[in-house]
Amino acid sequence: MLKTNIAGVDLQSCVYNASGVNCTTKDELLELSHSSSGAVVSKSCTLEYREGNPKPRYFENDTCSINSTGLANFGYKYYGDIELEKPYFVSVCGLSEENNMTMLKYLDNKLNICCIELNLSCPNIIGKSQVGYDFETMGNFLRKVNEIGLQHKLGLKLPPYFDMVHFNQASEIINENKIDFLTCINSLGNGIVIDTDTDRVGIKPKRGFGGIGGSVVKSIALSNVRKFYELTDCDIVGCGGVVNGRDVYDHILCGASAVQIGTQLKKEGVSVFDRINDELGEVMKSRGYSELSQFRGQLNEYE
Numbered sequence: 001m002l003k004t005n006i007a008g009v010d011l012q013s014c015v016y017n018a019s020g021v022n023c024t025t026k027d028e029l030l031e032l033s034h035s036s037s038g039a040v041v042s043k044s045c046t047l048e049y050r051e052g053n054p055k056p057r058y059f060e061n062d063t064c065s066i067n068s069t070g071l072a073n074f075g076y077k078y079y080g081d082i083e084l085e086k087p088y089f090v091s092v093c094g095l096s097e098e099n100n101m102t103m104l105k106y107l108d109n110k111l112n113i114c115c116i117e118l119n120l121s122c123p124n125i126i127g128k129s130q131v132g133y134d135f136e137t138m139g140n141f142l143r144k145v146n147e148i149g150l151q152h153k154l155g156l157k158l159p160p161y162f163d164m165v166h167f168n169q170a171s172e173i174i175n176e177n178k179i180d181f182l183t184c185i186n187s188l189g190n191g192i193v194i195d196t197d198t199d200r201v202g203i204k205p206k207r208g209f210g211g212i213g214g215s216v217v218k219s220i221a222l223s224n225v226r227k228f229y230e231l232t233d234c235d236i237v238g239c240g241g242v243v244n245g246r247d248v249y250d251h252i253l254c255g256a257s258a259v260q261i262g263t264q265l266k267k268e269g270v271s272v273f274d275r276i277n278d279e280l281g282e283v284m285k286s287r288g289y290s291e292l293s294q295f296r297g298q299l300n301e302y303e
């Protein structure tokens, strides 16, 4: 009932983890693989091991999470060597174009990986702007990636866009290159969350500025899923603000083929997938649907 397909890869459930949450160590990746998650995505990797930003670098309250992890990861070869029993996506987030090229070429030869999710939207690297917000850099970079002629399916993790012109500009670049799927959205960059017990910012890095996730970002996630569903031929993976099965259903209504869970996975652990799969199944049954294709993209609008 919840089966789906992204970029030609079959998933038994359309629900899986968002990159960054509980997916940095091999043990965490194995735990995801043994859960009822439909797939597994790794933490975004860089060329070298990174310790990441000083802690505390994650904080949450009832409506949102904030993180500034600073790309703490074990380096791309670590993720390239892991074998899982589920479709395994490696997220790549190089600190330079050259680093990205090196990692993409290496990971492309790894048959244990099904797809690469190229992250154009990390908001937490001190002194670096997001490629996804710099359309000239993004266009030039994706042309070079395209020229490699990757064997693996390639997706992009996009930042949230808020302006209709930006949706059009990003889509134009995407449509000029061979991109198989888009993951919409990464966290909302550079928010502040206050710890109301102490009147202090929730996290230490960047004086409290970090990427926002959780239920507050759902509306922006849905609009981004909808726009890129309309403007590109890519499969869309929704990400943002999913707490329950109805939230997944809403992402699919907007056009998502699969949906990732970030903040709620961090709060609840991998049993979140059992609960959300069940809840999504119930919403579908209540409407007489037995497959995602019966309602994907079928969002109603006023006449």
Ligand code: DHB
Residues within 6 Å of the ligand: 020, 044, 067, 068, 069, 070, 071, 072, 093, 119, 121, 122, 123, 124, 125, 186, 187, 211
């Ligand atoms: C980090 C945060 C992100 O949102 C991302 O896309 C990649 C890395 C981080 O701070 O580690």
